[in-house]
Amino acid sequence: MTTCLERKVDLSDFECSIFDDTNYELGEGPTYDPVTDTVWWFDISGRKLIERPFAGGGAKVHNLPFMGSALAVIDAERQLVVTEHGLYVRSTNDGTLSQLMELEADNEVTRSNDSRVHPCGAMWIGTMGKTAQPEVGSIYHFFRGEIRRIFSDITVTNCICFSADGSVGYFTDSTCDEVMRVDVDPETGLPAADAKTFIMKQPDHPGFADGAVMDADGLLWIARWQGSCVQAYNSSGAVAETIALPAWQITCPAFVGRDASQMIVTSASAGLSHEQRAEHPHAGKTFLLNRRMNGRIEPRVII
Numbered sequence: 001m002t003t004c005l006e007r008k009v010d011l012s013d014f015e016c017s018i019f020d021d022t023n024y025e026l027g028e029g030p031t032y033d034p035v036t037d038t039v040w041w042f043d044i045s046g047r048k049l050i051e052r053p054f055a056g057g058g059a060k061v062h063n064l065p066f067m068g069s070a071l072a073v074i075d076a077e078r079q080l081v082v083t084e085h086g087l088y089v090r091s092t093n094d095g096t097l098s099q100l101m102e103l104e105a106d107n108e109v110t111r112s113n114d115s116r117v118h119p120c121g122a123m124w125i126g127t128m129g130k131t132a133q134p135e136v137g138s139i140y141h142f143f144r145g146e147i148r149r150i151f152s153d154i155t156v157t158n159c160i161c162f163s164a165d166g167s168v169g170y171f172t173d174s175t176c177d178e179v180m181r182v183d184v185d186p187e188t189g190l191p192a193a194d195a196k197t198f199i200m201k202q203p204d205h206p207g208f209a210d211g212a213v214m215d216a217d218g219l220l221w222i223a224r225w226q227g228s229c230v231q232a233y234n235s236s237g238a239v240a241e242t243i244a245l246p247a248w249q250i251t252c253p254a255f256v257g258r259d260a261s262q263m264i265v266t267s268a269s270a271g272l273s274h275e276q277r278a279e280h281p282h283a284g285k286t287f288l289l290n291r292r293m294n295g296r297i298e299p300r301v302i303i
Contacts, residue, residue, distance in 0.1 A: 001170050005218075007243050008281075009246045009280075009281055009282060010023060010064055011129060011246060013246075013247060014244055014246050014290060015243055015244070015289050015291060016243075016245060016266055016287040016288060016289050016290055017060070017132070017287070017289060018282070018285055018286075019039075019264050019285075019286045019288040020050070020052060020058070020059055020282065020285060020286040020289075021285060022050075022248065022254050023269050023282075023283060023284035023285060024043035024046060024048070024050075024109070024137060024266075024275075024284040024286075025043055025045045025046045025268065025269055025270045025284060026042075026043055026044040026045040026046065026266070026270045026284075026286075027041060027042070027046075027116070027251055027252075027266035027267055027268055027284055027285075027286055028041065028042050028043075028044050028069055028104065028113075028114075028211070028251050028252055028266055028268070028270045029041055029068075029069050029070040029071060029082075029114075029211075029252060029266075029288070030097060030253070030254035030264055030265075030266050031070070031071050031072065031073075031254055031297060031298050032054065032254055032256040032257075032260075032264075032297070032298065033073050033213075034091075034253065034258045034260075034297050035073075035076060036092045037053060037055055037254055037258065038051060038052070039053075039054050039055065039211045039254075039264060040052075040054050040071050040079075041252075041254075041264075041266050041286065042068050042069055042070070042071070044067050044069050044111075044113075045063070045066070045264055045270055046101070047063060047064045047066060047067055047068070047080070047086040048062065048063060048064060048190055049061075049062040049064055049068060049071070049140075050062075050266075050284045051138070053077070054256050058078060058263075061111065061127065062066050062095055063083075064083070064097075066083045066084050066189060067083060067084040067086050067112070068082065068083045068088075068112070068269075069083070069084075069111070069113050069114070069115065069180055070082040070114070070115035070125070072114070072115075072117050072123060072298070072299055072300070072301035073298070073300045073301070074300060075111040075213045075300070076092070076303055077091065077092055078090065078091060078092065078102070079092060079284060079303050080100070080123070080252050080303060081097065082103075082105075082108070082115050082123075082125055083111075084111035084112055084130075085099075085102065085105045085111070086099060086100070086101050086102040086103040086104075086105050086162075087099070087100045087101045087103060087125075087142065087147075087303075088100060089303070091173065100303060101126065101145075101147060102125055103127070103140065103147065104138075108237050109129050109130060109132050109133060109136055109292070110127045110128060110129055110130065110136055110257025111127065111128065111129075111138065112125060112126070112127055112155055113126045113127060113128045113137070113156065113158070113210055114126045114157050114159070114160050114210075114252070115160060116160045116161050116162065116169075116298070117132050117192045117298055117299045117300070117301050118160060118166055118169070118184070118189035118299070119164070119165070119166035119186065119189075119299050120143070120166055120186060120187055120188060120201060120299075120302075121143065121189075121299055121300060121302030121303075122141060122142060122143035122158045122188060122190075122302070123141075123142045123143070123189075123191030123301050124140070124141060124142075124150070124169065124171070124177065124189070125137055125139065125141075125142055125147075126132040126138070126139050126140075126158070126160055126171070126216055127139075127140070127155050127275075128154070128157050129155070129156065132175070133155070133156060133158055134155050134175075135152075135153040135154065135155055136154065136155070136242075137152075137154040137155060137157045137169060137173075138152045138154060138195070138216075139151040139152075139154065139157055140189055141169050141189060142301075143188065143302065144302055144303070145182050145187060145303060146218075150190070150191055150193070151171065151191075154173045155173050155174070155175045155176075156173060156174035156175055156216050157171065157172075157173070157174075157234060158171070158172050158173075158174045158209060158210050158211055158212070159171050159172035159174075159179050159210070159211065159212040159222060160211075160212070160237060161212045161220070162184065162189075162214065163211050163214055163216050163218065163230050163301050164214070164216055164218075164296060166184060166186035167171070167183070167184055167255075168181060168183060168184060168185065169181075169182050169184040169189075169191065170198065170212060170214070170220060171195075172209045172212075174208045174209055174210060175208070175240065176201075176208050177201040177205065177208045178197050178199065178200055178201060178213075179197075179199035179222070179233075179237075180195040180197060180198060180199035180208055181195065181196055181197075181218075182194070182196070189231075192251060193232075193249075196268065198237050199220075199237040201239075204227075204239050205224070205230075205231070205239070206224050206225070206227030206228065206229060207224040207225050207226035207227025207248075207250075208225045208226060208227070209222050209223075209224065209225070210222070210223040210224065210225040210250065210251050210252060210253025211223045211251055211253060212253070212265075212293075213254060213255060213257070213296075214253075215232075215293060215294050215295050215296060215297070216294045216295065216296050217241060217294050217296075218235055219232040219233065219234060219235075219241075220232065221253050221263070222253075223234075223250040223252050223253055223265060223266075223302075224244065224250055225249055225250060225251065226249055227248075228244060228245055228246075228247065228248050228250065229242050229243055229244045229245055230242075230243050230244075230245065230250060230253055230263075230265055230289075243289060244269070245267070245287055246267060246269040246280075246282045246287075247268075247280055247282045247283045247284070247285060248267075248276075248280050248283060249267055249268040249269070249271075249283060250266075250267050251265075251266045251267055251268050252265070252269050253265045254298070255293060255295030255296060255297070255298075256288075256295075257295075258296030260287065260294075260296050260297050261292050261293055261294070261295060262284055262288060262291075262292070262293055263288070263289045263293050263295065264287065264288050264289075265286070265287045265289070266286050267283060267284055267285060267286070267287070268283065268284055269283035269284035270284075
C-alpha cells in the first residue's frame with residue numbers, strides 16, 4: 001500500500017506546469033508588469049517579495065522588513081507595496097522602501113491581505129487578523145492620496161476584483177465562502193450600493209474562496225483554498241469550469257504575458273504537517289496554466 005510519504009504527484013495529470021519551484025510558506029498577491037515582462041508575488045509570512053521574468057530566467061527574492069501582501073505598478077520607476085504597517089512606495093531601481101501612508105499600523109493584531117487595483121486607478125486593500133481572528137479585518141479604498149474604510153467586520157478578506165468597465169466589484173470573507181457583489185462608481189472605484197451575495201457555498205465549490213480575478217469575458221476566476229483548483233464562475237454565479245492543480249492550498253490567480261493570455265496561480269505550504277507536506281510536495285509553488293486565457297492587464301495605481 002502506498003503511504004502519503006511515498007506518494008508521487010504526476011504533473012502530466014494536471015493542466016499546468018511549474019512556473020516557480022520554491023515551496024513558499026504563503027505564496028500570495030501575484031501581479032504582472034507588462035512593460036518589464038515581470039511577474040511579482042509575495043511570501044507573506046516569509047516576508048519576501050519575489051520577482052521573476054515571465055519570458056524566462058531565475059527568480060530574485062527581496063527580503064522585506066515586514067509582511068507584504070500586494071503590489072501595484074505606479075510608473076516605470078515606482079511600485080506601491082501593501083504591507084502590515086501601511087502603504088510603501090518601492091523604487092524599482094534599488095528596492096528602497098518609503099512609507100506613503102499608515103494603515104492599521106497601531107494594530108498588532110492585523111496585517112494586509114488580498115488587494116487589487118480598480119480600472120480607474122483606485123485600489124481596494126484588505127486586512128485580516130494575523131491568526132484569522134474573527135471579524136477584525138476590513139477593506140479600504142485608496143485613491144489619489146486618500147484612504148477610507150468601505151467594508152468591515154471581515155475575518156479573511158479575499159476575492160477582491162472588478163469588472164472590466166469598473167462598474168462592479170467583488171469580495172469575500174473566506175470563512176463564510178460567500179462571494180459578494182457590489183455596484184461601483186467607475187470613475188472613483190467607490191461602492192455605489194450595498195453589497196449583495198453573488199455566489200453561495202455549493203457542493204461543487206471545494207475548499208474556500210481565496211484570491212480572484214475577472215477576465216475580459218466576464219468570467220470570475222477564483223482560487224480555492226484547500227480545494228486544489230481554480231474555478232471560473234459565470235455571470236449567474238454558477239461554476240463554468242474547474243481546473244485542478246497539484247497543491248491543496250491554492251491562493252491567488254493573475255493574468256500574465258503582454259497580451260494577458262496566460263494565468264499563474266500561487267499556493268501555500270503554511271500550516272501543513274510533515275506528513276501533509278509529503279502528501280502535497282508542490283505546496284507553496286507557483287503554477288502556470290497550460291492554456292490560452294482572455295485576460296486583462298492590471299491597471300496602474302494612482303497615488
